[in-house]
Amino acid sequence: MSTVTTAPQRAGRGPVTELLLGGGRARRITWLVVAAFVLVSAVRVISGEQALTSSSTISAALLLAVPIGLAALGGLFSERAGVVNIGLDGMMTLGTWGAGFAGYQWGWSAALLGGVLFGALGGLLHALATVTFGVDHVVSGVAINILAAGVVRFLSELFYTDNPAGGGVTQSPSLSSDPPDFSVPVLSSGPDLLGHLERLNWFLVSDVAGVLRGLTSGVGLLTLLAVLLVPASYLLLWRTAFGLRLRSCGENPAAADSLGVPVYRLKYIAVLISGALAGMGGVFLVFIAGIYREGQTNGRGFIGLAALIFGNWRPGGLAAGAGLFGYADALQLRSRSAVVALFLLLAVLLAGVAVWQAVHRRAVRAVIAGAVAVGSLVAFLSIDELAPGLVSFTPHLTTLLVLSLASQRLRPPKAVGLVYRRGEN
């Protein structure tokens, strides 16, 4: 056989990633998480900001991350099948309405079903436009966002004005039953061992306890489901024949078609799942509020899209993106002074970068990183509390910073966004 000498080409890594990510992938990630955790714990001890790792913050982070993560998962299915989904937010909106409508009449399980169904309807429309009619994916998504806003308002007018059960044009009556939630006995309820540990404020130990307690107390059914959906999506997309076929539609639909893979049908299924998951994100919001409320999604669909890209179109990655966002958001909602402690975190991180760059004789970069590190330190020491306007974008800025510090090895599905027409390739 001829020797083909093209060796694997891997895109370059930035310094931070290189520093932290040597070795096998699982090991690298574990190490990274542990290092980050120790760092945060240390910052908590130094700054005295208990909110950094309190169970209250962590459970809030989980609540904030779940709808974003569900939207991102929705995006994952659709984009892996080659269909860009800017309409996630609209599908989520439909999901909130469906959940409210079914929920006030038949309780929480119907709400879940209703929201998922309504979201899927949005997906169906998107599939119809993009797959059958070959409309530009972004255009269709934008149109669905506009349309969804009108549809939910219209339906509310139809069903909720003068509804004896309550509600109005901007909100549904209350759900007639609440979804169950769980706390792990002994650890987080009853004796509440973790809560005890958390209150000791020990370095690392209390942080671990806080995080664990945040993740194990009062966890809603849907949260549990959403968390499970992440590995489930991975297994479905990467470990089954169905997943392989679905992904092939996003990589090279013509190749898939030539092997008898029903590309159109799969794209339809994927976009339907996408809408259903986004709708489930909407259901989650309805569960928290106990009602449907117009405008409840507040752009979370877009954040979900960002989390999807952040996570390199992978379930684990997007979960990390949603988690990071949720954490930063929870922190700024919990405590404005805790946000200031992030400056210390940034200072430490950038100092590390500066040293790394200096070792590699990249003087300019080292100096820049060092200067910013010093600036962050000064900010940490001199600022007590940030103005509300400035705190409000903590999660967004954090996401952006992480993205620009970590190097980009993003790999979108190759045929994503391209309209596939059989025989035109």
Add this chain to the structure above:
Amino acid sequence: MATAGEPPSSGGADGGAAPLAVELRGITKRFPGVVANKDIELRVRRGEVHAIVGENGAGKSTLMKTLYGMHRPDEGQILLHGREAHFRSPADAITAGIGMVHQHFMLADNFTVLENIVLGSEPTRGARLDRDEARRRIREISDAYSLGLDPDAMVEDLGVGDRQRVEIAKVLYRGATTLILDEPTAVLVPQEVDELFGNLAELKREGLTVIFISHKLDEVRKVADSITVIRRGTTVGTADPRTTTTRQLAEMMVGSELPSPETRTSTVRPTPVLQLREGTVTNVDGRALVDGVSLTVREGEVVGIAGVEGNGQAELIEAIMGLRPLSAGSIGLGGEDISHWSTRARRDGGIGFIPEDRHRQGMLLDAALWENRILGHQTRPPAVKGPFIDRKGARDDTARIMREYDVRAPGPDTLAVALSGGNQQKLIIGREMSASPRLLLAAHPTRGVDIGAQAVIWELLKDARAEGMGILLVSADLDELIGLSDTLHVMLRGRLVATLDPSAVTPEELGGHMTGARTTAGAA
């Protein structure tokens, strides 16, 4: 002997003991406004290698797509082993034992070899994709037909030869008994072609039927048991490869003589136009893709670079164009050091570029021809006046190119995507020539182009050379390389490993150098 002008006789002309594996009767396929296939007849015997030849756009691929169920014929019948078949999709054709290797690779780059092969017919255990089973079966096929595949390699990391074999494995994996290969050799070097033919022989021995499309008539005669010639959408006849000459075949196809790429007398002048010194290109991991290459192109000289694809030729060309940075070494253009010039400056400085992949680097497919005329020449007349685009100038000059270079299209406002590959290529060449570059980088200038257009392109290159243009030619077509070049380098793993005299070397020798089978010692 060729029987032109009439459908193939149904009788067993050459001791036809073998029954028909595939029979196409009166196939007609219309696209909006185009009749791609008209009343085509094709008979393929079981266990033979049956070649289909015809110029670009003759309708070969369309016919094969019909047979593979990718679209339905408007008229006519498909018979498999004597029984009529109706395919609604490739899945039906696959079930019926037909497999197709497409003209353009149908591979997902971001998938592994295994995933590409099993896609659509995955072995499963429960709901899970059974990778172990898949791996086992692929190894089996790979060993049986000596394809040498690594199931877990990423396709993006493979060279063309390997990709080709992945395509074949895809078909074999599905248990196809009839294989369609659409121009499988266009991107292969002779050794790889030989290996492929070895594989085909293997398949034939196993009783498989192969339908084979190629523009390389020598090859066709070498490997095929029988030949069907298609011209402008319809069968013009069949031919017996043992009794028909290449020339006769070509005449059946296009009614013209077979062109040859031979150069006339040497026109090399002493002034160098391109001087590359110790040029090195590394990838992001720091591995050298082009490793200390030095070469000189003089005025009126064609310098050919031979090499198996993926040995750094593409990177070399890109480095000279300024599309990749040199990590070491220098590039001189007519005495000036251009190592740090931008691509635009290099173009302005007199470098013309015929890219290897015309769709990716040479054209804006969704733009009109006159806009494509401007591409790469945004800084100079006649297409541009100051900071503004001169639409009229560009249109007029496009019309001139179309006239002078025989680009067949309705007019400068036609979208480039509507042109056939050969016509696109002629437009690119015309465009690059009209700036009268000092140096022309020509990468695979005739790839996938039919022999008619090929001849035109060769003539154009020869004329340019005679006028004193320096040409750096990269090609996988060894006849073309040997015929056009004044100097011939062989590139292997990023280095120039041999310099050969084109007048003395045979394609087989050249192929030996390219794969490293021969050492550089005896090279001219």
Add this chain to the structure above:
Amino acid sequence: MSALRRLGPTLLAPVLAVVAAIIISGLVMAALQVNPFDVYAVMVDFGDTPAQQMTAIVVILNRAVPLFLAGLAVAVAFRMGLFNIGVEGQYRLATIMAAAIGAAVALPGPLHVLLIVVVAMAVAAIWAGIVAVLKVTRGVSEVISSIMLNFIALGIASYLLTGPFRGSPEGASIISTAEIAESGWMPSLNWVFDALGLANPPRQLSGFLLVAIVVGIVISVLLDRTRFGFDLKATGLSPSAARASGVDSRGMVIKTMLISGAVAGLIGMPDLLGSTHSYTTDFTAGLGFLGIAVALLGRNNPVGIAFAALLFAFLDRALVPLQIADYPASVVTIIQGTIVLAVVISNEVARRIALRSAERGMAQNGPPPAVGDGGSGPAQPAGAGRATGAGQHTDERQEAGA
């Protein structure tokens, strides 16, 4: 003649689109048990008196101006394949900066306005430039960074408005920047009505209409007639081919985002300079997102965007009369969404029809006749090509075949 033929398919799309949109949204309305004919009648009823009709036109134009600018900003980036979702943040930040600086300085008339506009353009361009720089240097996807920067801009604007730029008295129900002096106001265009002998409506026709027209023309020329525009279009169509042709793709990303941002900076100006004269917490939001829809509807082409902006403005105006006529406001939103989808679908269909006819024209020229087969192209009377009216130049066919 040939120009008309070339125009044929181009005109077909919008006409088909509007017809389809009317039919589809009519069906949707019928499904919602609303009489579409009545709704359409209300929509096109601009009032009884000339003053009312002119008012309606002014309302539409005033709404169309920022929509047009927003669409233009999005389209510039779209042309080269960049998805600038960040127009929203860009114009909001630009407007508050411009409002604050405009209120802080005293300059003679036109200069004052010019300064405010330039500040707005610069701020928005810088904000968009961050997206470009992050993309070029760190490979951050412009989709994420512009979404994130939208929120960051909103936060910063909020901080500036409540903090350093606060101009409204303590306790006022709306927080705003200090009011810009009258020299910094944009005069209205209502003299046009007098000049044309039309009824002068009580509403002020935004003077920014002229600016928008000029910007539209400039952008149109820039995109379609200049080398820069060619490079931009080429990069959008095929980044790899553009690079091979000598386009500096990184530089293009930055330049394009700067231009897109600069146009985005203008979005808030009609309101700021024409009516509010200060930035407030209630400053019109969401124009950046609508701009995406407008740009896509207008197929990234300045003239198309102008029509799309007018269409949106027309639909927006109908919101009030429809409510007066007892149709729920949500119907209008539904119609808007439906029209966007309908227009887009019919665009697509029209494009395909045009492509078909182009192919047919191609076919008349035949599959390329073989070399040396000189002149034996498909024997067809030249008229056959014309008869199909496919918008192709049959004349050249003779040349090619000969």
Add this chain to the structure above:
Amino acid sequence: ASDEDSGGSANGGGGDSGGDLRIGLAFDTGGRGDRSFNDSAVAGLEAAVEEHGGEFRDLSPSADGSNRVDLLTQLADEGYNPVIAVGFAYGEVIGDVVEQYPDTTFAIIDSSAEEVGADNLTGLLFAEHEGSFLAGVAAALKSETGHVGFVGGVETPLIQKFEAGYVAGAQAVNPDIVVDTQYISPAGDFSGFNDPARGQIVAQGMYDAGADIVYHAAGGSGVGVFQAAAASGGRAIGVDSDQYQTVDDPALQAVIMTSMLKRVDNAVEAFIGEFVDGNVSGGTDEVYDLSSEGVGLATSGGFIDDIQGEIDDYRQQIIDGEIEVATTP
């Protein structure tokens, strides 16, 4: 859908007698059916129509509120008089409109007319800080942990008035009380009025930190605050309308200790009454405060019956001017 509502006015057949009362109402974004502010205004209208006859027409602005001027001018054009604008957002645009229609009488809720200075515009203002003071009193009296909270929707001057009064009230009862205050979104980002999930999370943080009573002025996000209260066994104080009545979930009713009432309905009804009587002075603001029962505390559910006496004391002190409640935190 809205025709039956507006047609539901006492006197059928619009415009048959020239002297008929035709009232125009322009909603804040959110529009009719928000079960709060806008609906309260409608309730006032309905009561007025009940009393004086006539009809009314209500219009909702577009989602981005860019057509507020059109709503007002259309209503005036159609001959509606008086025209009432609901929400301070109209404050910015109403000046030009009232000038353009000098013969129409306008009123604006939550925005001062004195700034505009036109004599056909009346501002209907509320002393939210006074009502909130009482809410703070109630919270402090009822709190067992000495720790209460306030969740604001958007950090606007209006909502800050609620915060200022509440904090002052709580501290008046217990100077050592801990009052957590937090806004869901900063000024200019109106999502804070419509995000129950964030409302829940913010309030939950307060309960987690030890607060047992949380007062919200967060519009639609408030239901999240109630959810958090229910989940943590705390209590909450509603706002604007009697939310004990408007929340239809019994589990949430159980945690709504009281609501700070803002009687938009009263204000609207009173204004129309003045209009009918020809008593609208114009160019001035009418402030609805404790003394005029424009603000107050709801008693539904009976949770604050036991402290009613103390609350009434404070109310009287405010009415008498003995306590001056600040309007900014």
